[in-house]
Every structure is written in structure tokens, then in C-alpha cells.
Amino acid sequence: MDASYPLPDLVAAAQGGDQDAWDAIVERFVPLVGAIARQHRLSEADGDDVSQTVWLRLVEHLGDLREPAALPGWIRTTTRHECLRVIAVRGRTRPADPQEDRVLDGVVDDVAGDDLVAVERRQALREALAELPAARRELLLLLLADPPVGYAEISERLGIPIGSIGPTRARALEQLRRTQALLSLRDPGEVPA
Amino acid sequence: MTDQTPWDELDDDELMAALAQAVAEAGAVPDRRREAARAAFSWRTVDAELAELLHDSALDAGAAVRSGSAPGVDEPRTLSFGSGALALEVEVDGEVVMGQVVGPTPAPGAATVALQRAEGAEGGEGDEVVVEVDAAGFFRVEGVVSGPVRFVVRADGWALTSPWVVL
Numbered sequence: 001m002d003a004s005y006p007l008p009d010l011v012a013a014a015q016g017g018d019q020d021a022w023d024a025i026v027e028r029f030v031p032l033v034g035a036i037a038r039q040h041r042l043s044e045a046d047g048d049d050v051s052q053t054v055w056l057r058l059v060e061h062l063g064d065l066r067e068p069a070a071l072p073g074w075i076r077t078t079t080r081h082e083c084l085r086v087i088a089v090r091g092r093t094r095p096a097d098p099q100e101d102r103v104l105d106g107v108v109d110d111v112a113g114d115d116l117v118a119v120e121r122r123q124a125l126r127e128a129l130a131e132l133p134a135a136r137r138e139l140l141l142l143l144l145a146d147p148p149v150g151y152a153e154i155s156e157r158l159g160i161p162i163g164s165i166g167p168t169r170a171r172a173l174e175q176l177r178r179t180q181a182l183l184s185l186r187d188p189g190e191v192p193a
Numbered sequence: 194m195t196d197q198t199p200w201d202e203l204d205d206d207e208l209m210a211a212l213a214q215a216v217a218e219a220g221a222v223p224d225r226r227r228e229a230a231r232a233a234f235s236w237r238t239v240d241a242e243l244a245e246l247l248h249d250s251a252l253d254a255g256a257a258v259r260s261g262s263a264p265g266v267d268e269p270r271t272l273s274f275g276s277g278a279l280a281l282e283v284e285v286d287g288e289v290v291m292g293q294v295v296g297p298t299p300a301p302g303a304a305t306v307a308l309q310r311a312e313g314a315e316g317g318e319g320d321e322v323v324v325e326v327d328a329a330g331f332f333r334v335e336g337v338v339s340g341p342v343r344f345v346v347r348a349d350g351w352a353l354t355s356p357w358v359v360l
Contacts, residue, residue: 055233059234085252170205
């Protein structure tokens with residue numbers, strides 16, 4: 001069981017005590033938790049604390065989770081809330097104008113707007129990638145590899161002719177655009193609760 | 194291409210560029226953070242009765258404004274947990290945690306409070322510090338460093354487990 005399994009299956013298995021399913025849920029959402037912590041300008045150490053708290057809370061919450069589709073929203077809300085708590089406990093986490101005492105107001109302003117949309121779009125793209133059939137996902141990941149992987153090596157690794165890499169890439173991207181993850185974030189200004 | 198261009202309007206190269214950013218973000222997650230998240234699953238308990246975090250002074254409206262800095266610096270942070278008729282009141286002052294268990298009167302020495310810490314994101318072992326609750330329900334723990342913790346009160350016939358909270 002890995003991060004490409006449908007979320008309801010992962011949640012059900014994790015509720016039954018399956019560590020692999022839990023690890024897959026972590027793999028899927030740990031970048032989102034980190035992105036939200038960065039939006040809040042948390043230090044790395046505070047980001048670690050928030051992340052760990054979110055996952056420990058999810059372990060407690062898992063049994064009560066009736067609707068797996070609610071999980072991403074729960075993770076977002078809990079992460080934002082814990083970021084604000086840590087900011088309140090630790091005080092200022094970034095240089096601020098001493099004349100300006102509106103710590104929390106400032107943070108709320110920071111996270112509004114385009115940043116939030118960009119975070120959600122990156123999460124949607126990762127989830128879309130997980131929805132693709134394994135062969136297509138692997139091709140895209142190899143094409144995105146840093147440092148780059150040559151076509152000859154991709155051809156060898158995936159067992160497909162070099163000449164079909166380009167057309168397969170195009171088909172994979174077309175399929176990516178039609179994934180549930182991208183379709184549900186169709187409106188560019190939309191931010192899930 | 195802007196951050197808000199609809200997916201259908203991104204050409205293949207633009208979509209690949211957006212994917213590259215998304216994948217890079219996942220790759221940038223530190224291993225210690227991923228490991229800590231995985232290890233959290235070992236704290237799974239099937240039927241532990243969980244108390245609610247009823248109040249955290251750190252989140253009081255305007256707390257940060259009043260003190261002009263961290264509320265915990267100038268005045269102790271207070272946290273209240275409750276579960277049915279049981280309550281746990283905690284005051285955090287630097288590295289000292291003082292608290293009171295309110296509920297069924299525990300027999301002297303019969304109740305304990307465990308302050309639990311999960312396996313650290315830094316790779317530290319999980320640990321537990323256990324102290325006794327006095328006849329009036331009070332307890333004190335020293336040397337408590339920051340990070341996510343939870344409290345477990347154990348007495349004859351009942352127990353109270355708090356949610357995890359960052360100190």
C-alpha cells in the first residue's frame with residue numbers, strides 16, 4: 001500500500017492499524033503541512049513541532065473520522081490552527097516593526113491571497129500525480145528528475161522506446177488535467193476549506 | 194503563466210514546470226520530519242478516552258497585543274483540559290509546569306500525572322515523566338522543554354488523556 005492508493009482505502013487501513021497505510025497518508029500530506037508552516041513564517045524547529053503535533057493529533061482523530069474525504073480539510077485546518085498557537089506561544093518569529101504590535105493580524109494578512117492558492121495548487125498537482133497509472137507517473141517523475149535523466153536511460157528503465165517518450169508524456173499530462181484532484185481545483189481562485 | 198492560470202490553459206511545458214515545483218516541495222521535506230510523522234502512529238490507542246483542550250491562554254484574543262511579545266514571557270500560559278466531570282488545569286511558566294487535577298478526589302498518592310513526549314522530530318526518544326498528585330490534586334513538573342507533549346492522569350478506576358499540544 002503506497003501513496004497512490006485512493007484516500008478512503010488508506011484511511012480505512014490506517015484505522016485498522018496498518019502502518020504502511022499511515023506512512024502513505026504522511027507521504028501525501030506532509031509537504032502540505034510544511035508548506036502551510038512556511039506560509040506562517042515559522043522557523044524550521046517550530047515547523048517540526050507543528051508538523052509533529054498535527055500527526056499526533058491525527059492519530060487520535062483517526063478513529064472518529066467517518067468521512068475520509070474530510071481528511072485534507074482537517075489537516076489544513078489543524079495545521080493553520082497549530083501554527084497560530086505556536087506563533088502566540090513563541091512570540092514574534094520574524095523581524096517586525098517595534099511600533100507594530102499586531103502580531104496575529106500581521107500573520108493573517110501574510111497568509112491571505114496568492115500564496116494560499118499556490119500552496120493548494122502544488123498539493124493538487126501532487127495528488128493528481130498520485131492518481132495517474134504508475135507507468136505514467138514514473139515517466140513524468142523521471143522527466144522531472146534533478147539532475148536530469150536522459151531519454152536513453154528513461155527508455156531503458158521503463159522499457160519503452162525512446163520515440164514513444166514524447167507522445168506518452170503528452171498523454172500523461174492530458175490525463176493529469178482530467179484527474180479528480182485538478183478538476184476539483186478548477187476555479188483558480190478557489191481554496192478548499 | 195501566473196499562479197492562477199487555469200490548468201487547461203497551461204501548455205505541456207508550463208504544466209511540467211508547475212509539477213516540478215510541486216514535486217520539489219515534497220522532496221524538500223526534511224527526513225526527520227517525515228520520520229517523526231511516521232512514528233506518531235505508534236501512539237495510536239484504540240479506545241483511550243480523550244479529554245478536550247477547553248482553553249489555552251496563548252490563543253486568547255489580544256494576548257499577544259497586551260504583552261507586546263510572547264504571552265508566556267510575561268505571564269504564565271494556562272491550559273485547561275476536560276473530560277466529563279474531570280478537569281486538568283495546567284500552568285506553564287518557563288520550564289516549570291504546575292497543575293491541578295479536578296474531579297473525583299484522588300486518594301493521596303494514588304493519582305499520578307505523566308507528561309509524555311513523542312519521539313522528537315530531532316530523532317530523540319519518546320519519554321514520559323511521572324509525578325504524583327498531592328491530596329489537593331496539585332502536581333509540579335520541572336525541566337519541561339518546548340515541543341509537543343500530552344498529559345495522562347491515572348488514578349484508581351479512571352484516567353484522563355489530554356490531546357497533544359505544543360509547549
